[in-house]
Amino acid sequence: MTEDNKRAKNDLQKDKSKLKAINAGKLEEKQKEAGLVRKIVLITFIVIVLSLAGAAYGTYKYVMNALSPVDENDDEIIEVTIPIGSSTTGIADVLKENGLISNASVFRYYVKFKNESGFQAGDYELSRSMSVDRIIDELKHGTLYEDYQLTFTIPEGRWLEDMIEIISEETNITEEEFVEAVTDKEYIEDLIERFTILEPVVLDEQIRWPLEGYLFPARYDFVEEEIDVKLLIETMLSRTSEILLKYYNDESGFTYHEVLTIASIIEGESRNDDERALISGIIHNRLTANNMPLQMDPTVAYAHGEHFSRTLYEHLEIDSPYNTYKVQGLPVGPINSPGEASIRAALQPEQHQYLYFYHAEDGEIYPSKTYNEHQEILQEYRDSTEE
Template sequence: MSNSNEKPRNALYEERVSQAKIVRKIVFFCVIGLFIIGTIVLISSYFYISNALGPVNEENPQEIEVTIPIGSTANQIGTILEDEGLIRSGTLFRYYVRYQNESGFQAGDYSLSTGMTMDQLIAELKDGRVVQDPELVFTVPEGRWLVDVAEIIASETGHSHEEVMDVLTDREYIEGLIDQYSMLTDDILNEQIRYPLEGYLFPARYDFMVEKPSIEEVVEAMLDRTQVVVDTLATDLEDSEYTIHEIMTLASIIEREAQTSEDRYLISGVLYNRLDRGMMLQVDPTVSYALNEHRYMTTYADLDIDSPYNTYRYEGIPIGPIASPGEDSIQAALRPEKTNYLYFYARFNGEVIYNETYEKHNETHQMYRNEWVEGQAGEEE
């Protein structure tokens, strides 16, 4: 009886051993297969990148005349070089420039060769000769509302303010821009947002080779500059818990509140601390924007306005930016200074005082609140 029972057991054991061997072989060959595929992909990628970084035609190089316009971004330069047949990929050029942290490209006329590597082309593009002086130069300061930026564009280009605003609020045009710029998302199409492009028109000096560029040319030149800044902060954005639209909104608040670089990062830290604790941000510039009036100082009555921009009434980050932030403010919004501060008070003279408790903050407020009243009265005289 016992012998007959052992045979089935032995057979079952051997069958399981056999199956285990088969499974191990399958796993082994799968691992080998994946390793081989991975190796092929890595080798292929290496040769592709090496080839793309190398000369387009080293054996029979051809000299090509190229003009790089004033204000060209790395993306635009890459497109020009690719169109002229000097590099294989404008996209790779842009990423390579970012990876190498290259900058300082000069506008000008160049005689470039298809026998040059990408590194050689980059070096050459840093030593250009300006083709001609720009016909139009103007500067947009940091922290301006979109309507104020539109006024600057209008006064400098000869277009009317109404024409500029028509372009800046044209939904079809804006939807096209969303397809063109990765930083622009459908968030800006929210019907409660006052102006979709608020906060995205970069404050800087702009040079144009024509006396009266089109409104679209100006707008896209400004968006190009913002996209360049956003691209340089790509790693920070990937690590952030907030969307690009939320970061631009925080940056706009920081820009309106801070006067120094140090304060931008400290104020950013306060905003993050309040958000982490579920506290309202309670920043005055959002109230002014909600009121659609440039207020020197806000009153208690102002704080009651029912608007998604009003951070005294609604928790979290407002629905959208309230001004055009500069690069330092955008960076500060992504790299807040780590402190225990929950409150800050900006004095009339520009000094910002930080506190960890409401009691201390209230003492500071009571101590310096008359500065703003007296300062406003003095400027009105």
């Protein structure tokens, strides 16, 4: 081998050694980078887990503190009164105002979570050393008022003007006083701020009565012989709020106002509880059908402000935001005061494909899926009774 060949061979070996060293360095560098990335990911993961754990622990401590006695060492007796017709919100507010609980919202959610009910109206002797569970137990086993000085009942499905007439006949509140209160814009705005279910839409100028459909139809009992008009309104509104929120779900796709509007139509159309879910399903089907009006007769009567024994073709021509033969979709607002069964049906409609129904003279309801089927039912049942 010549000297030149030897030198070339040596140079080649040197180059290979250098290349091998370079590659080894790069590999080591990549391994270091990969290790660093893994450390960063691990540290980030640990930080996130610790943050979530800290937040969860903080929330847990916050809730537990809210459910614990306000002051374990304070046994001073505090007398509180839970008014008749009080909602969970009303009870929570009374307890918070008297310093018996530290957080009214936690109390409400806790009561809802545990599905507590059966709270009694009356006078109670409580203390800040009581836990929320102890207070709840006391409120369910208190002394219920038995001697009511004032009792009256609002039937389901009544228009607000009919309710006002009943209230003026059964209580010290005059029609003028009640009308003034329920048409007072500032007072309604105040109620909107205080009651979740009340939305600004109730002040729409097209709506006849802002609180139509919001004052719950039920029996009302009061210890005092005379009551304040605003106390009565807010007691009735609290009842509606409690019932509506018991069934309402954000996934319904409807606002509170729309739910009460649907419920009021169900109330106006139904003859008994067995029909409500069926009729609710028909209303929901019509609302989702293409260009199909609701065409519900009770909305026509409300548009006229007159109760009809039977809706005639001439009645359908009235131009009103309540007339569902003229407007598309729901009317501008509720058309009466729906009860619990109708509110529940509005949010829990029967699943079917019916689009029409007919109430026959025999008391039965006959649903149908197509217009032709509906016409056949009309010919069989309605037309035969007119002969």
